[in-house]
Amino acid sequence: xxxxxxxxxxxxxxxxxxxxxxxxxxxxxxxxxxxxxxxxxxxxxxxxxxxxxxxxxxxxxxxxxxxxxxxxxxxxxxxxxxxxxxxxxxxxxxxxxxxxxxxxxxxxxxxxxxxxxxxxxxxxxxxxxxxxxxxxxxxxxxxxxxxxxxxxxxxxxxxxxxxxxxxxxxxxxxxxxxxxxxxxxxxxxxxxxxxxxxxxxxxxxxxxxxxxxxxxxxxxxxxxxxxxxxxxxxxxxxxxxxxxxxxxxxxxxxxxxx
Amino acid sequence: xxxxxxxxxxxxxxxxxxxxxxxxxxxxxxxxxxxxxxxxxxxxxxxxxxxxxxxxxxxxxxxxxxxxxxxxxxxxxxxxxxxxxxxxxxxxxxxxxxxxxxxxxxxxxxxxxxxxxxxxxxxxxxxxxxxxxxxxxxxxxxxxxxxxxxxxxxxxxxxxxxxxxxxxxxxxxxxxxxxxxxxxxxxxxxxxxxxxxxxxxxxxxxxxxxxxxxxxxxxxxxxxxxxxxxxxxxxxxxxxxxxxxxxxxxxxxxxxxx
Numbered sequence: 001x002x003x004x005x006x007x008x009x010x011x012x013x014x015x016x017x018x019x020x021x022x023x024x025x026x027x028x029x030x031x032x033x034x035x036x037x038x039x040x041x042x043x044x045x046x047x048x049x050x051x052x053x054x055x056x057x058x059x060x061x062x063x064x065x066x067x068x069x070x071x072x073x074x075x076x077x078x079x080x081x082x083x084x085x086x087x088x089x090x091x092x093x094x095x096x097x098x099x100x101x102x103x104x105x106x107x108x109x110x111x112x113x114x115x116x117x118x119x120x121x122x123x124x125x126x127x128x129x130x131x132x133x134x135x136x137x138x139x140x141x142x143x144x145x146x147x148x149x150x151x152x153x154x155x156x157x158x159x160x161x162x163x164x165x166x167x168x169x170x171x172x173x174x175x176x177x178x179x180x181x182x183x184x185x186x187x188x189x190x191x192x193x194x195x196x197x198x199x200x201x202x203x204x205x206x207x208x209x210x211x212x213x214x215x216x217x218x219x220x221x222x223x224x225x226x227x228x229x230x231x232x233x234x235x236x237x238x239x240x241x242x243x244x245x246x247x248x249x250x251x252x253x254x255x256x257x258x
Numbered sequence: 259x260x261x262x263x264x265x266x267x268x269x270x271x272x273x274x275x276x277x278x279x280x281x282x283x284x285x286x287x288x289x290x291x292x293x294x295x296x297x298x299x300x301x302x303x304x305x306x307x308x309x310x311x312x313x314x315x316x317x318x319x320x321x322x323x324x325x326x327x328x329x330x331x332x333x334x335x336x337x338x339x340x341x342x343x344x345x346x347x348x349x350x351x352x353x354x355x356x357x358x359x360x361x362x363x364x365x366x367x368x369x370x371x372x373x374x375x376x377x378x379x380x381x382x383x384x385x386x387x388x389x390x391x392x393x394x395x396x397x398x399x400x401x402x403x404x405x406x407x408x409x410x411x412x413x414x415x416x417x418x419x420x421x422x423x424x425x426x427x428x429x430x431x432x433x434x435x436x437x438x439x440x441x442x443x444x445x446x447x448x449x450x451x452x453x454x455x456x457x458x459x460x461x462x463x464x465x466x467x468x469x470x471x472x473x474x475x476x477x478x479x480x481x482x483x484x485x486x487x488x489x490x491x492x493x494x495x496x497x498x499x500x501x502x503x504x505x506x507x508x509x510x511x512x513x514x515x516x
Contacts, residue, residue: 166432173427
């Protein structure tokens with residue numbers, strides 16, 4: 001490991017753009033994760049995407065050749081469920097199976113628009129007008145408004161598609177109020193949840209991501225060191241113009257090592 | 259007619275909240291429209307709603323007992339088509355039948371996401387994620403972005419439902435850019451189109467509406483006198499706090515007369 005990274009005992013890795021791009025692992029990423037583990041470091045996986053549960057991400061990670069355990073995975077579906085647990089019971093979901101799965105694992109209940117105390121909004125590729133209408137009905141009744149993330153888009157094989165942030169914006173515009181809580185990066189909640197659950201001191205952790213406005217911004221706000229990799233959404237030109245700078249810049253995650 | 263209104267020779271009437279509420283005509287509204295016509299005044303009908311064509315609105319007006327002609331109706335579907343005519347040919351539509359009907363009447367063509375030069379976004383109660391995805395694909399390709407209106411909600415029998423503005427906001431968030439043109443009030447375009455098509459001098463026209471942020475705001479921006487009626491969305495309390503004040507306040511449209 002390069003000497004400047006030796007002081008970190010926990011590595012908080014964003015997935016898309018750091019470990020893989022679409023369905024292709026990024027060269028050297030598997031080896032880097034293995035080398036981190038071999039050197040006794042804790043490795044945790046982060047993603048704003050709320051369409052998969054932890055179990056779903058575990059399968060994805062393993063399918064791409066990354067060894068992992070459920071407890072190491074911080075997806076916004078899991079984190080949303082963790083945040084809601086104890087706060088509410090009945091939730092109206094605008095989102096996919098993985099989100100519903102995590103909510104149920106946390107003891108929450110997917111409910112209709114006239115019973116829900118809360119709406120949770122994630123990416124929903126089966127979104128309909130009716131779902132927006134029902135979610136708005138909850139909001140007008142005063143339901144809590146939780147967004148899994150504000151990602152405006154997500155990459156697909158056909159190009160960029162609308163992200164959870166687009167759906168959140170539609171409901172904010174209709175309801176005339178902002179989401180009460182955003183779970184995903186750049187919100188600090190997922191990082192804080194992981195630090196708490198794994199008893200990690202912020203000073204010992206390095207967040208690695210490919211986006212300035214989510215990964216780096218969220219890590220800095222949470223008091224973590226941040227490394228930007230150039231294998232994803234951000235190039236050197238964006239980096240120059242960036243308001244919030246990462247502590248380290250790596251061509252790819254394998255540059256953690258010599 | 260009350261003396262203060264005698265100088266107006268054209269009356270530009272918003273519909274919902276002025277002439278009817280839901281499916282119920284507002285008491286005295288029919289008689290007021292008839293009296294305006296009987297006194298030789300021009301009467302034009304305005305609505306931001308883009309789900310119906312002019313023909314559709316004509317049926318609605320007549321069904322509620324208001325005599326009208328197609329050329330007197332300014333709905334945002336017609337106005338969007340008028341604005342686009344000559345500017346583009348192929349349009350990707352997020353909207354309902356009435357919008358498609360007006361575009362076709364203007365010689366425009368509803369097109370798929372890979373051919374469209376423009377997207378037009380109105381209220382679409384059959385909205386799906388796929389439509390948002392296709393509209394975004396147009397925007398990323400650089401298509402013109404036209405919104406029929408920014409109404410955040412619309413009243414229904416079940417309460418407020420998301421308006422065209424919610425769908426516009428979703429696409430603005432995803433594309434990272436604002437709509438290039440908004441047709442409906444408070445944009446001045448529908449008023450200007452009507453003044454031009456009917457050769458009305460702005461100083462001779464009175465706009466009558468029930469909303470400060472659309473009807474009154476749009477009328478003032480277009481250089482028209484504006485009357486607010488209290489039979490719709492706005493009460494005296496909102497009026498007190500208003501930034502833009504109407505020139506006249508009427509309990510209802512029948513108060514144009516003694």
